[in-house]
Amino acid sequence: MDNKKDVKGFLEFVYEFYKSMKAHEITLVYEGEITHQITKAFTSLTESNMAKEDEPGNVQRKVFHVMVECLQNISKHADDFTSNDFLFSGRGIFLVSKGENEYSVTTGNAVDNNRIEELTTMLETINKMDKEELKDLYKRQMKEGRLSEKGGAGLGFIDIKRKTGKELEYHFLPISDDTSFFLLTSTISREEEDEK
């Protein structure tokens, strides 16, 4: 086996990967277990980058909100998934990209197929709601909902839609007969006067 050739191939891949990240304006990408420490590190990193670039305060706050909710969603739900598949168990992917007009926060993690319906219904319901309906739903859920064992309040998706004013884009890709990869993207406008 020609090890030199392998290394060269790998380094060429790294260059392609770098160009591809640039082309998609990705500023942060992470694969692995998402813990509270990771959540703190990523939010503070992004926060200091945004401050350096003089991003308006409300944009900074919204990006922070969305990142925290997305990361906590994965850290609280990714290990619900018990697969022997080393590729997907208890892990996820997290991306932040920054375009001229908006930031996007994207997460991906494996889910059991029996959760697809529930997630789809929840996301569709939230996507259809207007500002007032979302506000009422948030208040109701805060009052009546219970904190799960892992400390989730069932408010994350509602909050993201409220803070961004944009629909949550999602997609399920099949991994096997009983599991899928769940991808979710939220976009935050960089315009200062964002219609909520």
Place this chain on the structure above:
Amino acid sequence: METIKIQGTEDTPKVTLDKEKEIMEISGRSLPEDVASFYEPILSWLEEYAQSPNKKTIFNFKLVYFNTASSKLLLDILMKLEEIHEAGHDVLIRWHYPEDDEDMEEAGEEYSDIVDVPFEQVSYSS
């Protein structure tokens, strides 16, 4: 009654609950790893305080950020204060928000809609 003083960190708020000095305040950021156990001592303190509250209770919220899980626990605190108010005691909530933070202002309005207790919005320049 015992005083609670918790120093703020990058993910947990600063908390002062002092019955004698009449200071009750939660400020800073709230996204603790385990929200329930962070807020548990605060709720127990209020439970005890409700047995014999001060003549007037002023509770200050001066948060710059809280996550959705914390929002539920903040409501639990407000509901405890509502109970004290319902028992016939004088209670006032002061909700402080940075003047340019509409979302934080709106969060205060929403809480004031949910709980029936005198509520004052106070803006400050950040």
